[in-house]
Amino acid sequence: MHFLDIGEVVARSGVPPSTLRYYEEIGLIRSVARHGLRRQFDHDVLMKLSLIAMGKAAGFSLPEISGMFGSDDRPDIPRDQLHARARELERQIIELRMLRDVIRHVADCPAPSHMECPSFRKLLKSATTTTASRSPKPPTTRARSARRR
Amino acid sequence: MHFLDIGEVVARSGVPPSTLRYYEEIGLIRSVARHGLRRQFDHDVLMKLSLIAMGKAAGFSLPEISGMFGSDDRPDIPRDQLHARARELERQIIELRMLRDVIRHVADCPAPSHMECPSFRKLLKSATTTTASRSPKPPTTRARSARRR
DNA sequence: GTACGAATTCAAGCCAACTTGAGGTCAAGC
């Protein structure tokens, strides 16, 4: 009976209790028992929370992540969906690299107005064309959580 | 004649009118004239919208993006701040690459349960630890958010 | 056996970034 009290899960995972309750409410995780009122979780929940965190970071929505676990609670994701997401991540990476270059350019270019700097325009243009072909479903929370300091 | 009617901006940028108006409302872009009621934009706005799109794709909030432009509408940020951004982007890129690898592994690994696959655990662990090192006790999205989201 | 503190429930609130809808205005074409 090495169940984890919710307080312990909070301490170990850094996920706030309200979030854990919310996740349970939407069926993303589940508690296995109560001690008084207190939820007790199986030890596995920590791993699951890691996967959830990664899924979020990768731009999956909670319902999507939810769908990634089979009834046995183990990861069970359609491969093509995963590959699609990997490609999407690849695209994001490319985009970030471009943005990084643009920003670096802005920092270093001595031209009075960037709009008139040919190499700035060029960077921007190449960025724009790749961005134009971006996926219909923009990841919203992903970069934020990935970016937290 | 150098001005772009909002309809034209919509057509060329793919950004819906409601969004353009919203951006103007929050001071992210501005219209330079009206033709009747219709907003007219300077040609530059297309460039700016590109930058905004990139910034969003990189996970910046609209206020943050807004801060990247000087009052003269030109990018105008202290160089070291820009370099700091670039470094942060670099870090983000590395993280996304890792995520991509984890996802690809999950897609391709034939192990019956990922939880038991050593290389999965390893990937997962390195992913979580690097994430954890940046935010030992993750501040909530809201708590951090004097800034955004 | 009472005080304490951590956890509980449930409903409501919040935030960013937009979108939607109702009702109004305008310039251009016929």
Next chain:
DNA sequence: GCTTGACCTCAAGTTGGCTTGAATTCGTAC
């Protein structure tokens, strides 16, 4: 000079992912 249709304003609504708050319930320590 009327119709058309793209645009306008302003307020309110939407979505996802939580958080907050008030009132309550426990187990544990004293």
